[in-house]
Amino acid sequence: GDSVIQMQGQVTLSENDFLFINCTYSTTGYPTLFWYVQYSGEGPQLLLQVTTANNKGSSRGFEATYDKGTTSFHLQKTSVQEIDSAVYYCAMRHTEGADRLTFGKGTQLIIQP
Amino acid sequence: GGIITQTPKFLIGQEGQKLTLKCQQNFNHDTMYWYRQDSGKGLRLIYYSITENDLQKGDLSEGYDASREKKSSFSLTVTSAQKNEMAVFLCASTTGGAHEQYFGPGTRLTVL
Numbered sequence: 001g002d003s004v005i006q007m008q009g010q011v012t013l014s015e016n017d018f019l020f021i022n023c024t025y026s027t028t029g030y031p032t033l034f035w036y037v038q039y040s041g042e043g044p045q046l047l048l049q050v051t052t053a054n055n056k057g058s059s060r061g062f063e064a065t066y067d068k069g070t071t072s073f074h075l076q077k078t079s080v081q082e083i084d085s086a087v088y089y090c091a092m093r094h095t096e097g098a099d100r101l102t103f104g105k106g107t108q109l110i111i112q113p
Numbered sequence: 114g115g116i117i118t119q120t121p122k123f124l125i126g127q128e129g130q131k132l133t134l135k136c137q138q139n140f141n142h143d144t145m146y147w148y149r150q151d152s153g154k155g156l157r158l159i160y161y162s163i164t165e166n167d168l169q170k171g172d173l174s175e176g177y178d179a180s181r182e183k184k185s186s187f188s189l190t191v192t193s194a195q196k197n198e199m200a201v202f203l204c205a206s207t208t209g210g211a212h213e214q215y216f217g218p219g220t221r222l223t224v225l
Contacts, residue, residue, distance in 0.1 A: 009153060043117070043203055043216030044156070089155060099144050099163055099209055100171070105155035 023090035136204030
């Protein structure tokens with residue numbers, strides 16, 4: 001069945017470090033892929049999305065490339081700041097039942113000042 | 114812009130009690146969702162609705178009922194609260210399909 005895998009439950013970095021959060025997906029076809037970010041006390045909000053395979057999405061310094069070969073959609077940022085501390089969710093739109101998303105388990109990013 | 118409002122923000126109930134969570138959106142979105150958020154388990158879909166009076170089961174619908182009597186509101190009922198379902202419940206809405214889902218701030222459920 002459809003699934004989204006985020007292996008990293010928590011990532012701890014210092015300010016100005018490079019961020020890499022792993023995400024892989026499993027489904028048939030070429031789904032739309034998303035990254036959502038959830039700040040403490042708030043609901044998740046869309047960070048970026050990519051519809052077309054091999055395209056890159058970017059927002060607020062974050063980037064993710066839709067790699068259909070490795071079925072991955074890793075999130076990267078060159079230099080993280082303390083305000084980036086949040087939980088990051090990778091998600092996939094089902095190719096069948098297109099009103100639904102499947103979310104990964106989330107990765108908590110902690111930035112030490 | 115619009116907003117999603119969830120009430121109450123905190124809900125405390127007794128084991129076996131029937132509890133209702135409410136969600137309102139003023140985006141005029143067609144599709145609304147209820148998710149359960151457990152630490153380390155991500156967001157799991159309970160119910161969703163693509164239009165007024167429509168209900169679709171998600172992956173975690175057992176033990177829950179939902180109601181979409183108006184386009185702007187979507188309620189979730191925990192039919193018999195259990196201690197192992199203490200979590201944050203998130204409501205979301207979208208115009209549909211691959212469009213962005215907008216989330217409310219959540220209702221935190223505690224079962225005594």
